[in-house]
Amino acid sequence: MTLKASDISEGQEFSEVVAENLTRTQIVQYAGSSGDYNPIHTDEVYTKEIAGYPSVFAHGMLSMGATGVAITNLVGDGRLTKYGVRFVNQVWPGDTLTTTLSVESIREDGGQFYVDLIVSTSNQDGREVVRGSATAKIDP
Amino acid sequence: MSDQFPVEAGHIMLFARSIGDKNQVYYDSNYALTTEAQGIIAPPTFVAASAQFDEGYSLRPKIGEPWFGSGKTPTGIEKQEGGSGGLHAEQHYEYHRHLRPGDILHSVVKEGEKWERESKRAGKLKFSETITEYYDQNDELVITARSVGVVTERPIDQ
Numbered sequence: 576m577t578l579k580a581s582d583i584s585e586g587q588e589f590s591e592v593v594a595e596n597l598t599r600t601q602i603v604q605y606a607g608s609s610g611d612y613n614p615i616h617t618d619e620v621y622t623k624e625i626a627g628y629p630s631v632f633a634h635g636m637l638s639m640g641a642t643g644v645a646i647t648n649l650v651g652d653g654r655l656t657k658y659g660v661r662f663v664n665q666v667w668p669g670d671t672l673t674t675t676l677s678v679e680s681i682r683e684d685g686g687q688f689y690v691d692l693i694v695s696t697s698n699q700d701g702r703e704v705v706r707g708s709a710t711a712k713i714d715p
Numbered sequence: 716m717s718d719q720f721p722v723e724a725g726h727i728m729l730f731a732r733s734i735g736d737k738n739q740v741y742y743d744s745n746y747a748l749t750t751e752a753q754g755i756i757a758p759p760t761f762v763a764a765s766a767q768f769d770e771g772y773s774l775r776p777k778i779g780e781p782w783f784g785s786g787k788t789p790t791g792i793e794k795q796e797g798g799s800g801g802l803h804a805e806q807h808y809e810y811h812r813h814l815r816p817g818d819i820l821h822s823v824v825k826e827g828e829k830w831e832r833e834s835k836r837a838g839k840l841k842f843s844e845t846i847t848e849y850y851d852q853n854d855e856l857v858i859t860a861r862s863v864g865v866v867t868e869r870p871i872d873q
Contacts (some may be wrong), residue, residue: 577751594735604733608726610767613774614784624789627870635803640734640760647759652740655759659807659861665871677847709805 578713580681582675587678591645594672597633602668605612605637634663638705640673642696643676648689650690650711660707671699674704679708688713720768720849724816727757730764757814760806762849762858763821802871804842805863811856819852827861838868 594601606617606676614621622631637659646658652670666672677693690713696705724744729739736758747755766772776782781791785786804823814820827844834840849858 601733601735606728606731608733608766609763610769610772611763611774611789612776612784618784620789623781624785627781629873636760636763637734639806640730640736640758640763643759644734644736644738647736647738647848652750653756654847655810655813656758657807657809659805661805662803689777 577654578649578690578711580683580690580713580715582673583678583681583689583690583713585678585680589645589649591648591674592671593641593674594638594670597668597670599631599665599668602631602633602637603706605634605640609634609636609696611636630668632668633666633670635652635705638662638696639707641672642674642694642705643705645696646686646692646694646709646711649676649692650709650713651707652710654713655709656689657710658694658707659709660705662704663706664698664702664704666698666704670704672696672704676709681683681713688715718768718770718819718820718821720762720765722757722761722814722816722818722820725754726764726767727755727761727816729756730761734758734760752813753771755816759808759810759813761814762808762847762860764822765805765820765847765849801864801866803862804865805861807861811858814857818857820849820857822850823848834867836872837870840868841866 603617606612615626622628674696679691679693682689692709694707697703728742740750783790783792825846827846829843832840845862847860851857
């Protein structure tokens, strides 16, 4: 599946649920795959008693990775040229995350079409957790 | 990461599972051959896993050394300054090409800017930027990463 410039328009939005009732186990999986074993993500005892947070919370990079699923599902495999985010709020166990991708611009550079996307992921309360942008090569 | 980071298919599979991505281009080499990628590729944020190959990485327990997570007590070491320690504030990637199993990466790390800001929810915030350039086995630049970390004065108010 490849996105085509002729199939989209500026301002168009695409949404996808990228995590549903996020589990502590998925956060543990992410710790294991990424190698970031900071106990604030997986160790409830440490996180409550030492770090001072109400519970463990997800790695920012887990929310960026999950958000990236919506992006690659839209633009296709191996098409991204840029992807960047700010982590604006923490993601907690039980959160359901929805990513919205807005087409900011469609442009041509040297015969190659690109789409610039505004990227935003929010939790079940509508609170934004990840905000950023992405650029991908697309077909005409 | 100055050490070598070998990109492996099994690691890509585990990483894709952990971000909740069921795209078979990350799991099934036969399927992946039928896609535009013409083989397994890594998800866009996979270089985060370079931490696994960073000898000095502080957020991985070292065999035989105390660990700051809980065991018999809530932490295995004295509490560190900064309370919650460091958090990740921003991450930006520029892709020159996408990673494949068999790639062997090495990186060049450059310190970027440092700045401070007051916040209502967490007190003084100390930001620091790191630029990491990932090169492949042919010394070709494959991914440029810019990371911003933040150390908070106190845990972020919820």
